[in-house]
Amino acid sequence: MIVVMRADATPKEVELVASKIRELGYQARPIHGVERTVVCVLGQVYPELMDELLVLDGVETVLRVSKPYKLASREVHPMDTVIRVGDLRIGGGHIVVMAGQCSVDTVDYTLATARAVKRAGAHVLRGGAFKPRTSPHSFEGHGKKGLEILAQAKAETGLPIITEVLDPRDVEIVAEVADILQIGSRNGQNFALLKEVGRTDKPILLKRGMWATMEEWLLAAEHIMSQGNHKVILCERGIRTFETNTRFTFDVNAIPWVKRESHLPVIADPSHGTGRWYLVEPVALAAVAAGADGLLIEVHVSPDHALSDGAQSLTPENFTRLMERLRVLAEALGRPLHPEVAQTSARGNGQIS
Amino acid sequence: MIVVMRADATPKEVELVASKIRELGYQARPIHGVERTVVCVLGQVYPELMDELLVLDGVETVLRVSKPYKLASREVHPMDTVIRVGDLRIGGGHIVVMAGQCSVDTVDYTLATARAVKRAGAHVLRGGAFKPRTSPHSFEGHGKKGLEILAQAKAETGLPIITEVLDPRDVEIVAEVADILQIGSRNGQNFALLKEVGRTDKPILLKRGMWATMEEWLLAAEHIMSQGNHKVILCERGIRTFETNTRFTFDVNAIPWVKRESHLPVIADPSHGTGRWYLVEPVALAAVAAGADGLLIEVHVSPDHALSDGAQSLTPENFTRLMERLRVLAEALGRPLHPEVAQTSARGNGQIS
């Protein structure tokens, strides 16, 4: 940490800052520049120190030098993390596709969608049993009944299941059905929930909070990992900006930045990241070209009957077309689509390989 | 709701949109303009309808006409809601001040701060026992022990207590000590938590999510109110923008906008809204001039020993100065400071008067 003094700070103020630093057990190294003095803090600092130094007299600002995340950082863990779900390897150099309905609605639609995405080559079935809804007057998911429908789809298709958990009290029952637990964007800094899923041994797909800097997103991963679960899959899904012609702004820069800073696999959600079905394919291809390890895509056999987010769902026809174009692109990039996997559901929890 | 057709939509596409609307039980009224046709939907619509119509062929966009919130809306409930906490009336035309430490740390500091804010004229004591922290390596609050310290401060000073709850499983124990439950910004769309506090009979101070539009903020209030608890106090605390010289951008526009749209009282938090102690006083005065019903302010007897957010905490001296300036300003605005109240702690839960 580096304490930048005000241009008019007195020698006495500088000395008091240095004393405070030493009192806390660090070394203080003042450097007198042309315009102002800075005091370097040497030692393994803690985040709160910044605030404690900021309030001292004569201090202009405090600059951070170390990264706030450790477990999620590539500096600490240089090799890519690969997460196994049965025979599926997420982050291992192949592109993985997770697809399905935003909300689990009827058995018929869910099974039809599951078959359709499997046929097109998807590796994981997504579907929401518990749904976060902006309005309390909206459909909030079928809850436990939704989980049963997902279990049925898994039994029939053999696809592993990813589904969202909203409440720390539901983690256990959701984990009974899900192969991957999803943390939604609105819970991107819900620390009670992050800790709870950090105590399971399931892979966690962590969506970026729509307001979260990339550092805060990695710190949210750190919350999960600090509880012992290192099987975190990051998911970029768009951020809030002033642009309103799309629902969110998909932050494509985030993909290579996070891959460089962290060893965790990164997945892209172009359905939420755009909010418009006709933008899903180009942004999905872009995300993979930028280095994403996979995609999370909304598909519904009948988007105009979807109980949520129909406007951003692909039909099976459009999804099949996307998969075809993706296959060619992924091949050209040297990171081909993950091969189809046999029944994965019996393999137990995810593992880091 | 109004469906705007593409300029090149065919009469057949318009007809199919109208059929779909009628099939769902609404009236459809097409209007043929110079450039394009719009189809008005008549009836009490639900939010999902927008998505269901957006995916139909030939549709350009769907515009919403009704407001998505009802219980929180002034259209439905024209008179100001006044929330009583003992003899204190929040939203009744007087300015109410809630002040204290960001985090409850030691008994000594907490009691000293409580006495100081009471002496300066604060009406409610704030203090965090459970703290949301961006980094898992930061201090996360004393939990239950923190609640006991708050109870002790309440017993000694007679000030009612406001404190944050983070986890739906903690609502019960926090509600035993707290007179007002606080929902933090990061939980501004944590629907599991919103519903849980909506099932208590305590007043809820609902901070705006740092990414939430004003509509989404009112919908979060609606989530609480939909469970039966109408004692919601809104709190503007700054939003995320591109500006980095302050920690957040305090959205002063939000105060008169929300007061106009909703009957709920509105409180301002200039400590988080600026993140800099030297900006707290001017922004606090601004918020009250803009129509806020009160303030939530961080005060610590020793900011350089605060376990969180020291950089935005006022010393008792600065807080006293703020209260003096506030008194004069509030008087001039015709909305004076709320009179001091006697022991309020024995009065049971908040009430709407």
Next chain:
Amino acid sequence: MIVVMRADATPKEVELVASKIRELGYQARPIHGVERTVVCVLGQVYPELMDELLVLDGVETVLRVSKPYKLASREVHPMDTVIRVGDLRIGGGHIVVMAGQCSVDTVDYTLATARAVKRAGAHVLRGGAFKPRTSPHSFEGHGKKGLEILAQAKAETGLPIITEVLDPRDVEIVAEVADILQIGSRNGQNFALLKEVGRTDKPILLKRGMWATMEEWLLAAEHIMSQGNHKVILCERGIRTFETNTRFTFDVNAIPWVKRESHLPVIADPSHGTGRWYLVEPVALAAVAAGADGLLIEVHVSPDHALSDGAQSLTPENFTRLMERLRVLAEALGRPLHPEVAQTSARGNGQIS
């Protein structure tokens, strides 16, 4: 400037960074921390140096210690700048109000509005002859004819005139009529225009770019001042954020922050900062409570006939009410409304007193 090395930087990379710094004529002072090394650069650096150091091998990031602005900075010029326009003193402890039409339309409306704002106590008449319009199909102002109408209004009421200039080629003719030249938000980083007005001796009201950080705004002032014209009045007018229920987000934090960093006077424009006439009064009062030296307000005798921005214009009745409330508030804050001034138009250009 401080160069932060990567955690895995080699001693050789550190040495090359230090050499490069010395080669450029600065001192380099490496500090070896627990996790990484930083190299402090001592000397009067230039902004480009940052980029030149960032690309060297082993460099993680470069932190800036000095402020990028000098002439606009309070560190260099601690006393408040007061700008005189005839007998009017902007920034001298009194609140100054500039009011009038967004666009100059007809002679009748302009004169009627001028009389109305003078009667209510405004000190300066605003009016746009040249208008920046998002769409080329919108009314773009009357140009020279508009300037003549403004001259007529000035002759009749004695109010000094503030009006916008858009094109460096128009500076001369606009300066013949205007007492204060306005740079609009969309030209907040139009450096050709900033330099051109910097070569006049008129006071310049510089609106903040709707995308500009406060530092960039002060740097835009620096562009003007670097040409010799130090009579810059800063004007906060709202920034672009994700919030869409108001047209912009008025950044009230900016007022005390900029007053602390800079010696220049600061004016608030709540008309553009909100975009809704019913929010203008509360936000105007808030801006003054936060420390603004004055206000810029849109008023039109007949808002539904205004050729631009009618939705944010006050009627003379509403403006008169605002002035009455402002008078009481300003008095209470100890920074009363500026007294009415006699004919100011004959006094020549603005001066710094």
Next chain:
Amino acid sequence: MIVVMRADATPKEVELVASKIRELGYQARPIHGVERTVVCVLGQVYPELMDELLVLDGVETVLRVSKPYKLASREVHPMDTVIRVGDLRIGGGHIVVMAGQCSVDTVDYTLATARAVKRAGAHVLRGGAFKPRTSPHSFEGHGKKGLEILAQAKAETGLPIITEVLDPRDVEIVAEVADILQIGSRNGQNFALLKEVGRTDKPILLKRGMWATMEEWLLAAEHIMSQGNHKVILCERGIRTFETNTRFTFDVNAIPWVKRESHLPVIADPSHGTGRWYLVEPVALAAVAAGADGLLIEVHVSPDHALSDGAQSLTPENFTRLMERLRVLAEALGRPLHPEVAQTSARGNGQIS
């Protein structure tokens, strides 16, 4: 346009709104819904009408149905525009690459960079003679001397030149050397400059304002086109968001959205869009996968000696690697790299084919 009345609007207020609409020469069609009445306006409306209706009593809001842009709109002009610069066709199904230095510095560096980008397969040479600089204390380009250096590079390599123009007074001299005129992001709503370049017959590369919605960007194109010059190339270069780990947020959604709304070609600038050289390659590939017609890339033979933006410049080695990867990707997407073109400089101005 659709006028939405307040829920408590009186029949008289509705009638007055309808009268006002009719008085202006439009048809008014009121629709009485369950909660509120809306009044549809039929006819070819102008943008200001919105504001004129918004201020009427009883009006809640006014919704726009028509698109504000016409000349740039695909509704009006369904076929893709292809812009010819000599034998080069921009927007014709091949990927075009423009590369070179941010600022023209020395003759030696500029020529060396020009040769390097030509060798790697670039089609156009970029280079800034006039530079917009945030700080007046930064290098602002060599101006006319820079143009001469560019002319020399063009003579030697045969590459057409793209360079920025900042001041309407410089358009003529810049157009003597440039084959494509560039409007920078900070001038994205500098209407005086947009109009001036709209009066030339050169192709214009229009960067998106870092604050501009996609609609506003198309309206800026409309400003140029309204003067008769339809040869506009749109360039996405990143927008301002809360994310600070990258310099801007490259808005990849914008590429397919704008391609769908407009017939104009779209180019991506990943150098400014990320601000970090190590993110340029992945984001460049992403932009092309999303549908961009080409790229604008900063390259410098010696980034640590670049007079601006060194941190985002590629070395010739990195640029060559990017071109190789791009060639494979573009081929796979069915939109291959544009073939090399012979001397283009003698062909005169750009044409629309």
